[in-house]
Amino acid sequence: MSGxxxxxxxxxHEYFDLGNFALTTGYTIxxxxxxxxxxxxxxxxxxxxxxxxxxxxGTSAFMETYVGEGRPxxxxxxxxxxxxxxxxxxxSSPSNTPAPFDRGQFPLVAIADDVxxxxxxxxxxxxxxxxxxxxxxxxxxxxxxxxxVRFPEMVPRAAAFAATARNPVHNQIFIDTWxxxxxxxxxxxxxxxxxxxxxxxxxxxxxxxxxxxxxxxAFFREELWRGLGFVSSDDFRxxxxxxxxxxxxxxxxxxxxxxxxxxxxxAHTGGDLAAALGRITAQFFVVPFSEDLFFPPEDCEADxxxxxxxxxxxIETPMGHFGMFGLRPEDPAAVDAVxxxxxxx
Amino acid sequence: MSGxxxxxxxxxHEYFDLGNFALTTGYTIxxxxxxxxxxxxxxxxxxxxxxxxxxxxGTSAFMETYVGEGRPxxxxxxxxxxxxxxxxxxxSSPSNTPAPFDRGQFPLVAIADDVxxxxxxxxxxxxxxxxxxxxxxxxxxxxxxxxxVRFPEMVPRAAAFAATARNPVHNQIFIDTWxxxxxxxxxxxxxxxxxxxxxxxxxxxxxxxxxxxxxxxAFFREELWRGLGFVSSDDFRxxxxxxxxxxxxxxxxxxxxxxxxxxxxxAHTGGDLAAALGRITAQFFVVPFSEDLFFPPEDCEADxxxxxxxxxxxIETPMGHFGMFGLRPEDPAAVDAVxxxxxxx
Numbered sequence: 001m002s003g004x005x006x007x008x009x010x011x012x013h014e015y016f017d018l019g020n021f022a023l024t025t026g027y028t029i030x031x032x033x034x035x036x037x038x039x040x041x042x043x044x045x046x047x048x049x050x051x052x053x054x055x056x057x058g059t060s061a062f063m064e065t066y067v068g069e070g071r072p073x074x075x076x077x078x079x080x081x082x083x084x085x086x087x088x089x090x091x092s093s094p095s096n097t098p099a100p101f102d103r104g105q106f107p108l109v110a111i112a113d114d115v116x117x118x119x120x121x122x123x124x125x126x127x128x129x130x131x132x133x134x135x136x137x138x139x140x141x142x143x144x145x146x147x148x149v150r151f152p153e154m155v156p157r158a159a160a161f162a163a164t165a166r167n168p169v170h171n172q173i174f175i176d177t178w179x180x181x182x183x184x185x186x187x188x189x190x191x192x193x194x195x196x197x198x199x200x201x202x203x204x205x206x207x208x209x210x211x212x213x214x215x216x217x218a219f220f221r222e223e224l225w226r227g228l229g230f231v232s233s234d235d236f237r238x239x240x241x242x243x244x245x246x247x248x249x250x251x252x253x254x255x256x257x258x259x260x261x262x263x264x265x266x267a268h269t270g271g272d273l274a275a276a277l278g279r280i281t282a283q284f285f286v287v288p289f290s291e292d293l294f295f296p297p298e299d300c301e302a303d304x305x306x307x308x309x310x311x312x313x314x315i316e317t318p319m320g321h322f323g324m325f326g327l328r329p330e331d332p333a334a335v336d337a338v339x340x341x342x343x344x345x
Numbered sequence: 346m347s348g349x350x351x352x353x354x355x356x357x358h359e360y361f362d363l364g365n366f367a368l369t370t371g372y373t374i375x376x377x378x379x380x381x382x383x384x385x386x387x388x389x390x391x392x393x394x395x396x397x398x399x400x401x402x403g404t405s406a407f408m409e410t411y412v413g414e415g416r417p418x419x420x421x422x423x424x425x426x427x428x429x430x431x432x433x434x435x436x437s438s439p440s441n442t443p444a445p446f447d448r449g450q451f452p453l454v455a456i457a458d459d460v461x462x463x464x465x466x467x468x469x470x471x472x473x474x475x476x477x478x479x480x481x482x483x484x485x486x487x488x489x490x491x492x493x494v495r496f497p498e499m500v501p502r503a504a505a506f507a508a509t510a511r512n513p514v515h516n517q518i519f520i521d522t523w524x525x526x527x528x529x530x531x532x533x534x535x536x537x538x539x540x541x542x543x544x545x546x547x548x549x550x551x552x553x554x555x556x557x558x559x560x561x562x563a564f565f566r567e568e569l570w571r572g573l574g575f576v577s578s579d580d581f582r583x584x585x586x587x588x589x590x591x592x593x594x595x596x597x598x599x600x601x602x603x604x605x606x607x608x609x610x611x612a613h614t615g616g617d618l619a620a621a622l623g624r625i626t627a628q629f630f631v632v633p634f635s636e637d638l639f640f641p642p643e644d645c646e647a648d649x650x651x652x653x654x655x656x657x658x659x660i661e662t663p664m665g666h667f668g669m670f671g672l673r674p675e676d677p678a679a680v681d682a683v684x685x686x687x688x689x690x
Contacts, residue, residue: 170557176553180553185529208518217641
C-alpha cells in the first residue's frame with residue numbers, strides 16, 4: 001500500500017461498492033469498488049451531470065482542475081462526476097485488492113470494465129438516465145469513446161482530448177517501451193514487491209520514456225522548461241517527470257497500461273472500426289494536440305471522419321501529449337474553448 | 346569478441362594503423378586502428394575520392410549499398426572510401442581492444458576523433474588533399490558535419506542525411522532510453538560480460554525503443570511492414586528490428602551512443618552554433634526524412650539556414666529515420682537524386 005493514493009494527496013474521495021464485479025476479461029474482482037469525486041450539485045431533473053474520467057497515472061483530482069467558477073465546467077451549473085478507474089489506486093487496484101488478486105496477480109481489466117462500472121455509479125447511485133456530456137483526456141478519452149459507443153443514448157455530447165477510438169500500434173510500442181523499463185528493475189520481483197518505493201529504479205527508468213514521448217522535440221528545442229521554472233532540461237526531467245512518477249505504484253501503472261494498450265472500440269463490432277464509430281450519436285469533439293507523440297492528429301482526424309456528428313478541433317501546442325497539463329496558459333484556455341463549444345452543441 | 350564483426354558478415358575490410366591514438370576526450374587508445382573498405386579506383390590526380398562514413402550500429406558495408414554501376418556513386422567514376430568509426434566493431438572498439446581499455450572500460454570517444462582518424466587515413470595513407478565529397482546518414486551525417494567544419498578546405502561538397510550539426514536534446518533522451526533498456530539486463534554486468542550473446546535480453550529491450558523511434562506512427566498505421574514480407578507488426582518487430590540488433594556487441598553500441606549523444610560542432614566555436622556552421626565552405630546538402638523522430642526536419646532546416654551554401658532537400662517518407670535502409674524503392678531513389686545533385690554542384 002502506498003501513501004500516495006490517499007485523500008491527503010488527492011482530496012476527499014467517495015466510493016461506490018460494485019460487489020463482486022465480473023470483468024469483460026473473464027475475471028471477477030471480489031468486493032470491487034469505484035472511487036470518485038463530484039463537484040457541484042445534481043439538479044432535481046438529474047440532467048446536469050458531466051462525467052470526466054481521468055487519464056493514465058492520474059486520479060479523479062486531475063480533471064477537477066478543469067472545473068471552476070466562470071469556466072465552462074462551472075460547478076454552479078454542472079454536476080461534475082470525476083470517476084476513477086480500475087488500477088487507478090482509489091478504485092480496485094493491485095495496490096489495494098487482497099490476495100489472490102493483489103499486486104502482481106491483479107486481473108486483466110479493460111476500458112470497457114471501467115465504463116461499465118462508471119455506468120453503474122451514474123445510473124444506480126445517482127439515478128441519472130442521461131448525462132449532459134462525457135469528456136476525458138488520453139485514457140480518459142479512450143473511456144469517452146467507450147461511453148459514446150456502449151451507451152449512446154446516455155451521451156448526447158462528448159469530447160475526447162488526445163485519444164483515439166483504437167489505440168495505435170505505434171502507441172502500443174510506447175507502452176511496451178515503458179513496461180520494459182519499469183519491470184526491468186530486479187526489485188519489481190514480478191510485481192510482488194512489499195513497498196512501491198523499492199521499485200524506484202524502475203520508476204526512474206519509466207520516467208525517461210515519458211520525457212521522450214510525453215512532450216515533443218519542439219518542447220526541448222525551444223527550451224520551454226524555462227517557463228516552468230527549471231534551469232536545464234535535465235532539471236525538468238528530474239524535477240517534473242521523474243518526480244511525477246516516483247510516488248506511484250508500479251503494478252497500478254501496469255494494470256492501467258494493459259487497458260490503454262488494448263483499447264479498441266471496434267471490439268463492439270467484430271473489429272469493424274467504422275461500424276463502431278457509426279454507432280456514436282453524440283455531438284463528438286475530437287481534439288488532438290498538434291505535436292502529440294502518443295495519439296497523432298492524423299489518427300484522431302481519421303476517427304473523426306467516421307463519426308456521424310464528429311467535430312475535429314485540433315489544438316496547436318508544443319507541449320505534445322502533455323498539452324492537458326496546463327504547462328502554459330494557452331493550452332487550458334484552448335481546452336476550455338472546446339468544452340464550451342461542446343456543452344453548447 | 347563477437348563473430349558478427351567479421352569479413353564473413355560484412356565483406357573484406359582493410360585496416361589503417363593509427364598507433365597510440367590520442368583522443369580529444371583525454372584518453373589514448375594504444376595501437377588504435379581504423380577499419381575501412383573502398384570501392385573503385387583512386388585516379389592519378391587523387392581527386393575522385395568520396396568519403397562515406399557509416400551510421401550508428403552499422404559498418405562500412407552499409408553505405409556501400411549506395412555505390413553501384415549507373416548510380417551517382419558509380420565506382421567507375423568515383424573512389425569511394427567507406428571508413429569505420431571507433432566503437433563500430435572493425436575499428437578500435439570495446440569488443441576488440443585489450444585491457445585496460447576493453448569492454449566496459451573503453452574510453453570515451455567523440456565524433457571529432459572519428460573524423461581526425463579518417464583524415465589521417467585520407468591524407469597519410471591515400472595522399473589525398475581534397476575530397477570530392479563527404480556523405481553520411483545519421484551518425485555518418487554527424488561525421489559529415491564534423492568534416493565540413495574541421496577540414497573545410499578538403500570538403501567542397503557534402504550531404505548529411507537525417508542528421509543535425511548539434512544533437513537535439515530530444516534525441517539525447519532517446520539515447521538515454523535505449524541505454525537504460527540495454528544496460529538494465531543483469532547479464533550486462535557493467536559491460537564485463539564474456540560474450541555479447543549473454544546480453545540478449547538487453548538487446549531485445551533496446552530493440553523495442555528502436556521500433557518506437559526508428560520508423561514512424563505512419564509506418565505502423567499504414568501497415569507498411571506488409572511490403573517487407575512480414576505478417577504482423579509484431580512479426581516485423583521481431584524479425585527485423587530485434588533481429589538486426591541481436592548479434593551486436595552492447596559495449597560497442599554504447600561507445601557509439603555516447604558519441605552520438607554528445608555530437609555538437611559548436612565545440613569548435615565555444616558553443617556558438619551559427620559561427621561553426623558559418624565555417625562550412627562546402628556546397629552542403631541537408632536532407633531530413635519527413636517523419637524522422639531522431640532528427641526532425643525542423644532542426645535540419647534550422648541548421649541549413651545558417652550554412653552559407655546550404656541546400657535543403659527534405660525527403661518525404663513514412664519510413665522515418667530508417668528512410669536510408671531502402672525499405673521501399675522510392676527512398677534510395679530520392680537519396681540518389683540528392684547525391685547526384687550534390688556531386689554535380
